[in-house]
Amino acid sequence: xxxxxxxxxxxxxxxxxxxxxxxxxxxxxxxxxxxxxxxxxxxxxxxxxxxxxxxxxxxxxxxxxxxxxxxxxxxxxxxxxxxxxxxxxxxxxxxxxxxxxxxxxxxxxxxxxxxxxxxxxxxxxxxxxxxxxxxxxxxxxxxxxxxxxxxxxxxxxxxxxxxxxxxxxxxxxxxxxxxxxxxxxxxxxxxxxxxxxxxxxxxxxxxxxxxxxxxxxxxxxxxxxxxxxxxxxxxxxxxxxxxxxxxxxxxxxxxxxxxxxxxxxxxxxxxxxxxxxxxxxxxxxxxxxxxxxxxxxxxxxxxxxxxxxxxxxxxxxxxxxxxxxxx
Amino acid sequence: xxxxxxxxxxxxxxxxxxxxxxxxxxxxxxxxxxxxxxxxxxxxxxxxxxxxxxxxxxxxxxxxxxxxxxxxxxxxxxxxxxxxxxxxxxxxxxxxxxxxxxxxxxxxxxxxxxxxxxxxxxxxxxxxxxxxxxxxxxxxxxxxxxxxxxxxxxxxxxxxxxxxxxxxxxxxxxxxxxxxxxxxxxxxxxxxxxxxxxxxxxxxxxxxxxxxxxxxxxxxxxxxxxxxxxxxxxxxxxxxxxxxxxxxxxxxxxxxxxxxxxxxxxxxxxxxxxxxxxxxxxxxxxxxxxxxxx
Amino acid sequence: xxxxxxxxxxxxxxxxxxxxxxxxxxxxxxxxxxxxxxxxxxxxxxxxxxxxxxxxxxxxxxxxxxxxxxxxxxxxxxxxxxxxxxxxxxxxxxxxxxxxxxxxxxxxxxxxxxxxxxxxxxxxxxxxxxxxxxxxxxxxxxxxxxxxxxxxxxxxxxxxxxxxxxxxxxxxxxxxxxxxxxxxxxxxxxxxxxxxxxxxxxx
Numbered sequence: 001x002x003x004x005x006x007x008x009x010x011x012x013x014x015x016x017x018x019x020x021x022x023x024x025x026x027x028x029x030x031x032x033x034x035x036x037x038x039x040x041x042x043x044x045x046x047x048x049x050x051x052x053x054x055x056x057x058x059x060x061x062x063x064x065x066x067x068x069x070x071x072x073x074x075x076x077x078x079x080x081x082x083x084x085x086x087x088x089x090x091x092x093x094x095x096x097x098x099x100x101x102x103x104x105x106x107x108x109x110x111x112x113x114x115x116x117x118x119x120x121x122x123x124x125x126x127x128x129x130x131x132x133x134x135x136x137x138x139x140x141x142x143x144x145x146x147x148x149x150x151x152x153x154x155x156x157x158x159x160x161x162x163x164x165x166x167x168x169x170x171x172x173x174x175x176x177x178x179x180x181x182x183x184x185x186x187x188x189x190x191x192x193x194x195x196x197x198x199x200x201x202x203x204x205x206x207x208x209x210x211x212x213x214x215x216x217x218x219x220x221x222x223x224x225x226x227x228x229x230x231x232x233x234x235x236x237x238x239x240x241x242x243x244x245x246x247x248x249x250x251x252x253x254x255x256x257x258x259x260x261x262x263x264x265x266x267x268x269x270x271x272x273x274x275x276x277x278x279x280x281x282x283x284x285x286x287x288x289x290x291x292x293x294x295x296x297x298x299x300x301x302x303x304x305x306x307x308x309x310x311x312x313x314x315x316x317x318x319x320x321x322x323x324x325x326x327x
Numbered sequence: 328x329x330x331x332x333x334x335x336x337x338x339x340x341x342x343x344x345x346x347x348x349x350x351x352x353x354x355x356x357x358x359x360x361x362x363x364x365x366x367x368x369x370x371x372x373x374x375x376x377x378x379x380x381x382x383x384x385x386x387x388x389x390x391x392x393x394x395x396x397x398x399x400x401x402x403x404x405x406x407x408x409x410x411x412x413x414x415x416x417x418x419x420x421x422x423x424x425x426x427x428x429x430x431x432x433x434x435x436x437x438x439x440x441x442x443x444x445x446x447x448x449x450x451x452x453x454x455x456x457x458x459x460x461x462x463x464x465x466x467x468x469x470x471x472x473x474x475x476x477x478x479x480x481x482x483x484x485x486x487x488x489x490x491x492x493x494x495x496x497x498x499x500x501x502x503x504x505x506x507x508x509x510x511x512x513x514x515x516x517x518x519x520x521x522x523x524x525x526x527x528x529x530x531x532x533x534x535x536x537x538x539x540x541x542x543x544x545x546x547x548x549x550x551x552x553x554x555x556x557x558x559x560x561x562x563x564x565x566x567x568x569x570x571x572x573x574x575x576x577x578x579x580x581x582x583x584x585x586x587x588x589x590x591x592x593x594x595x596x597x598x599x600x601x602x603x604x605x606x607x608x609x610x611x612x613x614x615x616x617x618x619x620x621x
Numbered sequence: 622x623x624x625x626x627x628x629x630x631x632x633x634x635x636x637x638x639x640x641x642x643x644x645x646x647x648x649x650x651x652x653x654x655x656x657x658x659x660x661x662x663x664x665x666x667x668x669x670x671x672x673x674x675x676x677x678x679x680x681x682x683x684x685x686x687x688x689x690x691x692x693x694x695x696x697x698x699x700x701x702x703x704x705x706x707x708x709x710x711x712x713x714x715x716x717x718x719x720x721x722x723x724x725x726x727x728x729x730x731x732x733x734x735x736x737x738x739x740x741x742x743x744x745x746x747x748x749x750x751x752x753x754x755x756x757x758x759x760x761x762x763x764x765x766x767x768x769x770x771x772x773x774x775x776x777x778x779x780x781x782x783x784x785x786x787x788x789x790x791x792x793x794x795x796x797x798x799x800x801x802x803x804x805x806x807x808x809x810x811x812x813x814x815x816x817x818x819x820x821x822x823x824x
Contacts, residue, residue, distance in 0.1 A: 363710070
């Protein structure tokens with residue numbers, strides 16, 4: 001059996017069909033973002049995509065490599081990066097983020113298939129380290145807030161539900177966060193957050209399409225979101241976290257991360273067992289950061305950390321050939 | 328043998344060289360350190376003042392024209408990823424006259440928590456009572472740093488708890504009454520630590536006289552005709568030097584009541600039997616403090 | 622003879638080619654002024670220790686050479702530390718523990734053991750100066766790049782000159798903080814290494 005460990009790559013024709021399918025799958029969430037946050041969501045996403053594609057094109061031109069800027073992967077990176085920033089960001093933020101993601105994280109490591117980290121997430125981490133006040137301090141409420149369900153949590157206008165849970169968790173607020181209307185708002189996407197992460201419904205819609213086409217692996221998504229659910233459920237029972245597990249999987253970036261980022265082919269393991277370990281490890285890290293870390297949200301760092309051990313997971317979980325003797 | 332000798336000579340030469348350089352630089356280094364502390368003290372307590380270190384590196388008394396004018400203290404609280412220390416200058420009332428967060432040893436997130444060192448953040452503490460500082464988020468009136476609630480809160484707590492732990496217990500007992508008057512009516516200092524003008528009320532003064540076991544102090548408010556409107560006799564828990572049962576009976580509300588409405592220059596109040604020395608001292612203190620107060 | 626001097630700057634640049642002395646290079650290169658201060662301290666210690674080791678190489682016994690090198694180096698490091706604290710207290714505070722740590726900077730012990738112990742005094746002197754200047758140049762360039770991008774200023778001196786505002790005032794509000802964090806340091810070193818390989822034709 002021939003299994004090459006990551007980094008690995010599929011053949012040329014399928015890269016494009018796969019990548020454009022992912023772009024298509026992200027469209028419902030993008031439309032949702034425009035609906036919830038206004039046209040600025042589209043503007044920032046477009047900037048991120050243009051910057052990503054241009055960076056890739058210019059780099060490949062200068063280094064005289066085959067031009068693959070329009071194979072779709074840069075577009076996916078651009079969209080995902082834009083999904084990970086607040087809608088109030090200045091215009092240059094997605095531009096710089098995509099530039100870093102494509103140039104440093106993707107191309108300098110060898111281009112598509114050789115990058116260790118998910119470029120969009122590493123780009124987000126770079127933005128987070130460089131401009132933390134923009135990335136964590138400029139939340140805007142959706143332009144169509146979920147009405148009366150949010151009144152009483154006035155801080156919600158300037159914070160994400162997770163931020164509220166971390167920094168303003170009075171008993172009344174916690175009761176509101178765990179309530180049905182709040183969970184419904186989180187499911188539909190009517191809450192503060194990064195522009196593409198809020199709507200669980202629309203993300204799931206796109207992801208189901210990719211699952212049917214076999215582009216993303218259900219093991220990773222289920223492992224990631226499931227482990228967040230189970231672990232926060234246990235913590236909820238013991239009173240370690242005050243929000244219920246449904247709140248935890250619907251809020252923040254768990255859906256976006258578990259469905260579209262952890263499942264990135266290049267940076268996740270190839271073996272089924274490796275994928276399970278990768279996904280569950282990521283979910284556990286995300287919960288630990290949420291509960292004991294300094295940030296309200298830990299999804300992006302959890303996936304980046306698991307990206308690092310992906311080659312190792314592949315090596316450890318490659319099935320042995322029959323009769324092979326352990327050395 | 329030769330090896331030992333060589334090593335020995337190298338060490339001796341090194342020691343000589345180092346002690347020579349040390350001798351030349353040590354005084355300068357010490358002076359630098361002193362200057363630096365002096366400069367930051369001046370920064371949080373400006374004006375013509377002198378500082379006296381009470382607890383090394385933690386608390387200084389501030390003297391203006393020879394009399395105590397306030398304190399400077401340094402106190403730290405756990406922040407986001409390091410201890411946030413605040414260096415605060417307070418006057419005797421407990422009002423903040425200056426505040427800064429030293430960068431040394433501080434390692435909060437750059438761009439977020441590190442902003443506690445910025446002047447705009449510390450400037451908003453000036454004029455507030457150190458004991459009452461609070462962020463807007465917690466019901467007070469101080470702005471937190473955007474997206475750095477933990478560091479901002481640590482800084483506020485450092486100011487508050489440092490005051491409670493270091494300064495409060497060193498304030499003279501009458502300070503808390505002065506503060507209450509200041510808050511209620513507004514006061515103006517006439518003679519530091521001795522006389523204050525209370526707006527629309529009259530004159531507040533501190534009097535003292537020798538009692539049985541030491542100095543007995545009273546705080547008296549008189550109207551502009553010299554009539555006593557309010558009086559507080561130092562309580563045992565406020566440092567009244569008398570022993571239980573021998574003079575402490577005078578430090579009661581009941582005995583204070585007898586002074587109200589009397590003339591401060593010559594209060595005709597009965598001496599308590601069984602505590603005659605102390606009650607005489609109280610009367611004496613009322614008279615003594617009023618002297619020249621007309 | 623002169624090639625000993627040039628070698629340390631180009632062909633055997635301690636940071637870019639030999640990849641030694643990376644710890645102080647990363648740690649204090651967050652601003653151009655800090656980097657320069659560190660560089661000058663290293664030039665002084667390196668030149669003096671090379672000089673003394675080379676002058677005394679005939680009397681230093683073979684099997685005792687390392688402890689003796691360390692004593693010589695730490696003597697000069699301590700002198701540097703005292704002098705800096707006395708005359709440049711702000712710089713000393715910024716460089717902090719990295720001044721005493723020059724003792725274990727492998728560039729210095731490396732040159733003492735690898736060069737000064739085997740060469741004449743003038744050669745050792747030039748080698749020390751060359752390696753020291755090579756180190757200083759690189760750390761200064763790294764410090765400049767990191768400060769310009771990460772803080773928006775160049776050559777700002779704590780408690781003194783506030784620095785050239787390379788990209789104007791507006792940039793100061795949103796500098797690329799990443800660059801003055803540790804990963805930014807690695808990134809700049811990587812780019813400089815790549816550039817130096819390209820220029821020397823090794824890649």
